[in-house]
Amino acid sequence: MIRAVIVVAVCLLAGCDRAVTVPRSMDADALGHSAPTQHTVTANNELASLLDLDDPADFVNAERGLIARSESLRITRDDGRVVWDQDQYGFVAGDAPESVNPSLWRQARLNGLHGLYEVTPGVYQVRGYDLANLTIIVGETGWILVDPLTMRETAAAALAFARAHLPPKPVVAVLFTHSHVDHFGGVDGVLTPEERSNVRIVAPAGFLHEAVSENVIAGPAMTRRAGLMYGRPLARSIRGHVDTGLGKEPAANGRVSILAPTDIVDHTVQQMTLDGVRFEFQFAPGSEAPAEFTFFLPDLGAFCGAEVLSRNLHNVYTLRGAKVRDALRWSNYIDEALGLFGQRATSYFGSHHWPVWGTPEIVAYMKKQRDVYKYIHDQTLRMANQGLTSAEIAEAIELPESLRREFAVRGYYGTARHNAKAVYQFYFGWYDGVPAHLDPLPPEPAGRRYVEFMGGADELLSNAEQAYAAGDYRWVAQVVNHLVFAEPDNVVARALLARSYDQLGYQAESGPWRDVYLTGAYELRHGPAPGNVNLADAGGLLARIPIASFLDSMATRIDGQKASGVTMTINVVFTDVDETHVLEMENAVLHHHQGIADADASATLTLTRSLFLRLVTGSAGLRETLFSDELEVDGSVTELISFFLLLDRQAGPFNIVTP
Ligand SMILES: [Zn+2]
Numbered sequence: 001m002i003r004a005v006i007v008v009a010v011c012l013l014a015g016c017d018r019a020v021t022v023p024r025s026m027d028a029d030a031l032g033h034s035a036p037t038q039h040t041v042t043a044n045n046e047l048a049s050l051l052d053l054d055d056p057a058d059f060v061n062a063e064r065g066l067i068a069r070s071e072s073l074r075i076t077r078d079d080g081r082v083v084w085d086q087d088q089y090g091f092v093a094g095d096a097p098e099s100v101n102p103s104l105w106r107q108a109r110l111n112g113l114h115g116l117y118e119v120t121p122g123v124y125q126v127r128g129y130d131l132a133n134l135t136i137i138v139g140e141t142g143w144i145l146v147d148p149l150t151m152r153e154t155a156a157a158a159l160a161f162a163r164a165h166l167p168p169k170p171v172v173a174v175l176f177t178h179s180h181v182d183h184f185g186g187v188d189g190v191l192t193p194e195e196r197s198n199v200r201i202v203a204p205a206g207f208l209h210e211a212v213s214e215n216v217i218a219g220p221a222m223t224r225r226a227g228l229m230y231g232r233p234l235a236r237s238i239r240g241h242v243d244t245g246l247g248k249e250p251a252a253n254g255r256v257s258i259l260a261p262t263d264i265v266d267h268t269v270q271q272m273t274l275d276g277v278r279f280e281f282q283f284a285p286g287s288e289a290p291a292e293f294t295f296f297l298p299d300l301g302a303f304c305g306a307e308v309l310s311r312n313l314h315n316v317y318t319l320r321g322a323k324v325r326d327a328l329r330w331s332n333y334i335d336e337a338l339g340l341f342g343q344r345a346t347s348y349f350g351s352h353h354w355p356v357w358g359t360p361e362i363v364a365y366m367k368k369q370r371d372v373y374k375y376i377h378d379q380t381l382r383m384a385n386q387g388l389t390s391a392e393i394a395e396a397i398e399l400p401e402s403l404r405r406e407f408a409v410r411g412y413y414g415t416a417r418h419n420a421k422a423v424y425q426f427y428f429g430w431y432d433g434v435p436a437h438l439d440p441l442p443p444e445p446a447g448r449r450y451v452e453f454m455g456g457a458d459e460l461l462s463n464a465e466q467a468y469a470a471g472d473y474r475w476v477a478q479v480v481n482h483l484v485f486a487e488p489d490n491v492v493a494r495a496l497l498a499r500s501y502d503q504l505g506y507q508a509e510s511g512p513w514r515d516v517y518l519t520g521a522y523e524l525r526h527g528p529a530p531g532n533v534n535l536a537d538a539g540g541l542l543a544r545i546p547i548a549s550f551l552d553s554m555a556t557r558i559d560g561q562k563a564s565g566v567t568m569t570i571n572v573v574f575t576d577v578d579e580t581h582v583l584e585m586e587n588a589v590l591h592h593h594q595g596i597a598d599a600d601a602s603a604t605l606t607l608t609r610s611l612f613l614r615l616v617t618g619s620a621g622l623r624e625t626l627f628s629d630e631l632e633v634d635g636s637v638t639e640l641i642s643f644f645l646l647l648d649r650q651a652g653p654f655n656i657v658t659p
Pocket of ligand 1: 132182307
């Protein structure tokens with residue numbers, strides 16, 4: 001699910017935002033989150049009454065095949081920093097507290113079950129050691145690993161746990177089902193140096209490119225937004241983060257890497273035999289990930305849906321910000337897989353969540369996964385063609401009873417509402433056709449004028465307090481947000497907005513919605529948490545970014561106003577990869593071409609790729625580096641420095657919930 005956002009946090013983020021002391025409510029917890037109101041309790045109870053939350057089927061399946069479970073599961077790095085901690089979720093047990101949506105709570109309990117499990121003889125999963133699952137397929141001489149988690153530390157711990165409880169074998173192949181970092185980043189943790197050079201690495205076509213470059217350009221903003229989507233600064237508590245819906249949370253503080261594939265999957269059905277095990281692959285690009293496959297093991301009757309299928313409604317659009325996905329194509333891949341593998345499968349497993357057993361059960365599960373995306377797609381288009389706009393469709397869309405009652409398609413991760421907006425966006429873009437929405441005022445000036453039209457801050461707050469008392473939290477958030485953007489230091493407004501976000505979070509069934517609201521409340525009270533991205537930890541990924549992708553990203557940091565009128569050509573010679581790129585500034589735009597150095601360039605910079613990355617990301621200063629042996633400049637040093645000064649610097653985590 002998560003894309004390689006780490007890579008790209010090419011700006012080192014440090015704390016900012018003014019200190020504003022927001023008044024705490026009487027019943028606040030340690031981080032200031034207010035108590036659930038009676039309206040929230042009622043809303044959560046009403047949802048509970050509509051669902052069969054005590055249905056044991058998922059718990060039975062999630063525990064089926066358990067071989068071993070560690071009492072405590074806390075994975076630390078060599079320097080002691082915690083990379084993964086299931087123990088902190090010990091509070092997710094029993095009935096839902098009033099401050100958590102009861103359906104999300106149920107999913108959070110299921111995602112908290114960790115251990116080594118048998119799916120079917122010869123197929124094992126280590127679950128709950130990271131956001132995703134590590135799957136082990138036993139071959140004739142060794143193990144074929146599927147999706148080695150996000151980080152070296154979690155992957156190593158998961159593999160070690162499996163080796164302690166199964167007859168241990170060397171790793172002979174690794175499958176990366178798709179290009180999201182939670183499925184490949186830990187590869188260094190599962191291979192010995194010897195295995196590293198001998199194993200077969202199987203990935204879908206486009207894997208390496210998508211994995212290392214898809215987020216380079218948008219990295220800093222995507223990383224910042226991911227902090228809200230995953231509730232990074234929140235306590236793990238009944239008024240904080242409880243689950244993402246897809247798993248507990250992305251691992252953190254560990255080291256991320258990648259390996260180039262030796263075997264590419266690029267068509268359906270593609271047959272392959274790995275260590276005596278027969279595979280039938282379905283190539284499914286442009287589904288949940290831009291590069292993805294599913295596969296069937298005909299001799300074992302086992303189907304792996306990767307992340308094209310999961311046990312929640314997934315994201316057609318992900319809230320941290322990413323290119324919108326094609327819901328119809330996604331559904332069609334599941335339909336294709338149903339025809340190819342569904343009737344032959346006796347067990348199903350995926351890259352997240354727990355398996356399904358029995359052909360009728362698998363077919364029923366696949367049909368509902370297929371239909372939830374198609375329903376949202378088709379109904380969005382139907383309503384759009386009747387004249388409804390994005391926001392109106394999102395408000396109107398409701399899954400049919402047969403899907404609504406199915407836990408595996410409920411909106412624990414994506415939601416029908418924001419996925420309907422995604423489908424609208426896919427076909428129609430951001431503009432809903434309403435002329436007043438073509439060029440509205442931005443939030444700050446609009447906020448000031450709304451406040452004025454509403455009779456000033458006091459009048460607005462007094463009305464908003466009444467709406468809050470009535471439990472109308474969406475409206476309170478919408479209105480008070482105008483005041484916070486007009487008067488960011490208005491502590492009464494910040495406190496009321498934070499309290500409305502608390503309630504919206506407590507009522508949300510989607511893990512990301514809960515985290516977005518509660519992190520919004522956190523930031524109103526405390527400011528944005530400092531970022532903790534360490535480029536060195538992503539070294540195994542950064543080294544794989546094509547230089548051209550990195551230069552594309554560098555071009556997006558040129559300050560257009562400063563660069564106005566600048567005409568300049570610079571050669572950059574990368575000694576370690578034997579590539580020369582010519583950079584040209586003209587019309588305040590940076591172009592780059594790989595080829596032969598331009599003899600008329602202002603300067604030629606000769607250095608290694610890693611030093612260039614450090615220079616551009618600001619982790620090495622140009623002036624300090626200029627006279628070292630690591631770098632050579634031929635031509636005008638002054639022009640070279642003036643070029644680097646055209647690049648924007650990211651000072652810290654930018655504000656989102658305040659102006
Ligand atoms: Zn994933």
